[in-house]
Amino acid sequence: MDLSIVIPVYNEEENVQELAFEVKEALEPSGLRWECLWIDDGSTDGTWDRLLDVAQGRSSGHHRLYGLERNTGQSAALWVGFQRCRGRLIATLDGDGQNDPRDLPRLVALLDHDGYDFVQGYRATRHDSLKRRIASRIANGFRNFFTGKSVRDVGCSTRVFRRECLPYLPPFKGLHRFLPTLAMYQGFRLTEMPVRHRPRRRGIAKYGIFDRLWVGILDLFGVWWLRRRGFRCRLARAYPKQEPL
Structure with missing residues (x-):
């Protein structure tokens, strides 16, 4: 399997079928062997x-479904998907249709x-309200200052990374906000690319601006601790050699 796409969803009954069609349309011409893992985070509608x-x-x-017994949050839903991926590469998208699968x-x-x-x-061109764009810019700047790593838009869910990164991503509620930062802490090589961003066409946003602000500040202390107390190591050799290093 070349690519596993993990899509967490919560009360997105109006968006998931169109998004699934778009994923298929984007990936079928690519020649990639792909799968799409949908993690239903305790939806209460018809998702x-x-x-x-x-x-x-x-x-x-191409599609596998996993439903959580209750709403646990985006990070938990992503984590469930990561543990079940079969691809050599992992991609993520939001379930609200604002990320464009054609970028993958x-x-x-x-x-x-x-x-x-x-x-x-x-997101080269944001299709959010002015208030949300300003809040996102402030949060990104503060997060980069505090973590010591410069990532232009950690709030963008369009990303692809090697499955070798997975063992180094600790499970916690703010994981989805720090994925590229945590990968860089472990020495993985990161680059950034402009992607499309679309206005939400159906449904309602699940996050309030100030909800994310206060929780994000708390998470920063945890990531700061990981930066100060974490370590980086890779196996160089083993005997007998029974598995890839």
């Missing part, structure tokens, strides 16, 4: 039923041909 329609449809072999083949090509480990998208 699971719409996902079943996707998984039982014409492209059913470009990000994969950059990893395959330029030797990077992690490609983080950044």
Whole structure:
């Protein structure tokens, strides 16, 4: 399997079928062997039923579904998906349709041909309210200052990285906000690429601006601690050699 796409969803019954169609349209011409893992984060609407329609449809072999017993958060949903991926590369998208799956083949090509480990998208043109854009810029700047790593748009969920990164991503509730930063802490090579961003067409946003602000500040202390107390090591050799290093 070349590519595993992990999409966490919560109450997105109006968006998941169209997004599944777009994923198929974007990846079928690429020649990649791909799968799409949908993690239903305790939805209370018809999201699971719409996902079943996707998984039982014409492209059913590409889709796998996992439903959490209650709403646990985006980081937990991503973590569940990461543990079940079969691809050599892992991609993420938001389930609200604002990320464009057509960007994924470009990000994969950059990893395959330029030797990077992690490609983080950044939204070149934002289609959010002015208040949300300002809050995002402040949060990104504060986060980069505090963590010592410069990532232009960590809030963008369009990204692709090698599965070798997975063992170094600790499970915690703010994981989705720090994925590229945590990968860089472990010495993985990161680059950034502009990607499309679309206005939300259906449904409502699940995050409030100030909800994310206060929780994000708390998470920063945890990531700062990891930076100060973490260590980096790679196996160089083993005997007998029973598995790849």
